[in-house]
Amino acid sequence: RLVRLAPASASAPHLLLRLLTPCLLVLSFRSETPNVFHFDVFVGKIAFKGRAAAFGTVCWGLASKFVISNSFILDDPDLKDIDPTILKHCHAAAATCILEAGKQKADISAISTCLEDCKLDKERIEQFCTEYQKNKDALEILLGSIGRSPLHITDVSWRLEYQIKNNQLHKTYQPSYLVTLNVENSDSGSHPDVCFSCTMEQLQDLVGKLKDAAKSLERATQM
């Protein structure tokens, strides 16, 4: 099937979606095993010309990335009779379908309609939908956590100290707080903590500002 390629400025995943959409509408293969349903992925077969050739490589890369781990599909004893290439294609297509449904927060009726158009029988549609329903919340949480954000504060620890002397100055007699903010990076996971010292007045200022933020949060939820 021929697809109008999106303009060169479109993002690769967007392109991939547009290419895969007709795949969801194609006739499904007659399956030999009742547990598997097939879609055919055309990405590898469409000829990309000129500037779009680069997109072709990216798209195929993305499509094969959907096969997150080949081993768990290929090692499954129930599936060993099927040609591995077709298995990979099926997995990629199924994963794309699920991710799109999750992203758009599609409800069961929309998914069923889509699958019906692909000429899947009722029993399979029901099975797919039940499984989807079971894992829907986990999927949404996972999708929601993908993305960039500034360093995220996870915890705080503090220490109250009373300085008596240091090598430059004796008899300093100054209480101060040492505050450590444990932070996490969305990409790499951990990050060196943010440490700083402050006097009691400064800490009071900090807590006051945090309380203002919390109050405005409360007001926003009541709107």
Next chain:
Amino acid sequence: VYLLTESSKLMISDIDFQDSIHVLGFSDELNKSLLQLYLDNRKEIRSILGELAPRLPSYHSLEWRLDVQLASRSLRQQIKPAVTMKLHLNQNEDQTAQVLQTDPATLLHLIQQLEQALGEMKMNHCRRIVRNIEITLVLSY
């Protein structure tokens, strides 16, 4: 200079200072003017020496902003509130600003923990120690 910095560092009393310089064998008038010099500049010298001590970046101020994430590339139709903050710190006369983010639950936890920290200063344990140290300070004069 060394005399003044060492004396200011140790925060010695007038009598101790006088006793110390007496061994140098200067005239009484010189001793008196040295003492006066010491007492006049002690505070300033101490504050300058205080800057030399090792320390962590110190708090300067905090700016905050309330954000709600409505959608992202991987998930549409979200409602995810977050508080974005800019923490200004001073490190040896350089000001650094760091952008941080937190969710509402962690924000409330932070407030609770830091309020507990503030409360510690007012607790008896802390008060007793501070008082004891201050008494020692007074007695040492």
